[in-house]
Amino acid sequence: MKNNASQIYNLFLIVGDFLALIAAFVGAFILRVTLSDVPIANAVPARTYLETFALVLPFWIGIFGLLGLYNSTIYEKRFVEFGRLLVGSFIGLLFVVFISFLSKEPLFPAKLVPIYGFGLGFLFLLIFRNLARLIRTELFSFKVGLNNVIVVGNTTMTAELVDLLINSRQSGYKIVAVIGTKFALGEHTHVKTYSDFKTALPRVNEPVHTIIQTELYADETRNRDILEYAQVNHVAYRFVPGNTELFVGNIDVQLFRGSIPVIAVHQTALIGWGRIVKRIFDFGMSILAVVLLSPLFLLIGLLVKLADGGPVFLRQIRLTRYNNEFRVFKFRTMNATYNGLLPEEAFAKMGRPELAIEYRKNGDYLPDDPRITKIGKFLRATSLDELPQIFNVIKGDISLVGPRALVPRDLSQYEKRHTILAVKSGITGLAQVSGRKNISFDERRKLDLYYVQNWSFWLDVTILIKTIRVVLERTGAE
Numbered sequence: 001m002k003n004n005a006s007q008i009y010n011l012f013l014i015v016g017d018f019l020a021l022i023a024a025f026v027g028a029f030i031l032r033v034t035l036s037d038v039p040i041a042n043a044v045p046a047r048t049y050l051e052t053f054a055l056v057l058p059f060w061i062g063i064f065g066l067l068g069l070y071n072s073t074i075y076e077k078r079f080v081e082f083g084r085l086l087v088g089s090f091i092g093l094l095f096v097v098f099i100s101f102l103s104k105e106p107l108f109p110a111k112l113v114p115i116y117g118f119g120l121g122f123l124f125l126l127i128f129r130n131l132a133r134l135i136r137t138e139l140f141s142f143k144v145g146l147n148n149v150i151v152v153g154n155t156t157m158t159a160e161l162v163d164l165l166i167n168s169r170q171s172g173y174k175i176v177a178v179i180g181t182k183f184a185l186g187e188h189t190h191v192k193t194y195s196d197f198k199t200a201l202p203r204v205n206e207p208v209h210t211i212i213q214t215e216l217y218a219d220e221t222r223n224r225d226i227l228e229y230a231q232v233n234h235v236a237y238r239f240v241p242g243n244t245e246l247f248v249g250n251i252d253v254q255l256f257r258g259s260i261p262v263i264a265v266h267q268t269a270l271i272g273w274g275r276i277v278k279r280i281f282d283f284g285m286s287i288l289a290v291v292l293l294s295p296l297f298l299l300i301g302l303l304v305k306l307a308d309g310g311p312v313f314l315r316q317i318r319l320t321r322y323n324n325e326f327r328v329f330k331f332r333t334m335n336a337t338y339n340g341l342l343p344e345e346a347f348a349k350m351g352r353p354e355l356a357i358e359y360r361k362n363g364d365y366l367p368d369d370p371r372i373t374k375i376g377k378f379l380r381a382t383s384l385d386e387l388p389q390i391f392n393v394i395k396g397d398i399s400l401v402g403p404r405a406l407v408p409r410d411l412s413q414y415e416k417r418h419t420i421l422a423v424k425s426g427i428t429g430l431a432q433v434s435g436r437k438n439i440s441f442d443e444r445r446k447l448d449l450y451y452v453q454n455w456s457f458w459l460d461v462t463i464l465i466k467t468i469r470v471v472l473e474r475t476g477a478e
Helices: 005-034 046-066 078-102 112-141 156-165 197-203 220-232 273-308 343-350 354-361 374-382 389-395 441-453 457-473
Strands: 147-152 173-179 210-213 236-239 250-256 260-266 313-319 325-331 399-401 426-428
Touching: 005 046, 005 112, 046 078, 078 112, 078 457, 147 156, 156 173, 173 197, 197 220, 210 220, 220 236, 273 325, 273 374, 273 389, 273 399, 273 457, 325 389, 343 354, 389 426, 399 457, 426 457
Parallel strands: 147 173, 147 210, 210 236, 399 426
Antiparallel strands: 250 260, 313 325
8 A cells, every 4th residue: 555655745845945945045135135235237126036936946846856855765864965955956056047048138136146045045955854854753753654564574684674663753664563483573572473474464454555575485475475465555565685785785787688687796886987086086185185284294293203202103004905905004102112013912011911802892992091102092082193094095005985994813803804895995984983982893894894885975975074073073082
C-alpha cells in the first residue's frame, strides 16, 4: 500500500522553497530600492518586478528538482542538501540574470538586487529546510507520516536493521512485524515476530508500506511469494544482501552478451576521473597551506626543539594505498627517549608495561600519557602535530582526506585492511571528525571502510569543513 507521507512532504518542500525565494527577492527589492538612499538605475515597478520573477521561479524550482532536492534520499543528509541548495541557488540566479539579459525591458531596478536576492534566498532556504526537518521529526513522535515496514530474515543484518529502525522518531519507520524463524528480538519485545511470511500477513493489522528482506532463501518459492506480494499490493520492496560490503562501492550494471544482467563491483568509488581531481585538489591546497602556514611551522619547530633538544619531526613507517609503506612526517610530541617506539616498546622501556594494555584497551589512548611532552600535549590537543603531513600530501604519499595512516602492526589486526588500502591514507578522515578518541578501533576502521566504498568529492569537502570545526572545538582531542 502506497505511503503518501513522502509525497506530501515533497509538496511541502516545493511550496516552502517557492515562498522562501519569493520572500528573498521581495526583501532584496526592499533593501535596495525602499531602504537605500542610493539612486536606482531603472525605474522598475514593484508589481512588474514580482510578476516577472514569479513567472521565472518555476524554472528555478525545476533546477532544484534536477539536483535531487526533492528526493527522499537527501532528507537527512544536511551537508549534501546544503551543497545542492548552494549550487541550485547559484544556477537559478544565473538563469534569472540570463532572462534579464534577453528581455527588452529591465527586470531589476539595480544590479545589487539579484545579488541580495541570492544571499537572502540561500539563507531563507536553509532556515525553511531546517524547520521542515524539525516539523517532520516532531510529527514522527505522534506517529504521523511513519513508513510501516516488515523485516523478513534470520541474518545478523535483521537484528542490526531492527536496532536502526526501532526509534520511529529518528528513522521515520515503524516496524509492524519481523518474520524469521530463528530471530530473537531481545529487548524489542513490543514488535511482533512470525516464522512464515504467508501465515504472518493476515495477522498484521496495520497497512504495510515497505518490505525489507535480509535473507535470500534456498527455497526460491518463498522469495517469489514475498516479491509478488510487494508487486501486487504496490508495496515498496528492499533487499539487503548478506555481504553488504559487496554493494556499497562503485557499481556498474550491464547486460553481458546483450542478455544477462551482470553487476560489476569496484573495491572503491575512487576510480577514473575522481583520482585525478582528488590529486589536483590535494596538491593545490597543500601548496597554498605551506605558503600560508610557513611562519607557524617555524615557530612550532623551534618550540619542539627547545623542549628537550630532540628531533623536531617524527618519521615513522605507515601504510597507504596498495599496502605501500612510506615515512610520515609529524611534529614530535613524545619525549625523545620514546620517539619512534611502538607503545609496547616505549612502556616496557619506561618500566610500566601495564600501561600498554590500558592504552590498547582504551582504543590507543591514555588520558595522561607519560610519553608525551608538555608542548606535545598542546600540539595533540590542537592537532597541530599533524601539519607536517602536508609535505606527504605534496609528495603523493597520502591525501588530505582518507583513512588514517596506521603502522603495519596495527592495521594487520583488521581483517578488511585490503579494502581500506584501496585508496591513499589521509591527514584527516571520517573517523577523525566522528569522535577521534571517543570511538573504538573497530568503529574507526568501519568509518574508514565506509569512506573507501562511498567516496565522493563532496564527501571530501564535507570532511575538511568538519575537521576545521573539530579542531577549533577540540572535540575528542587526544
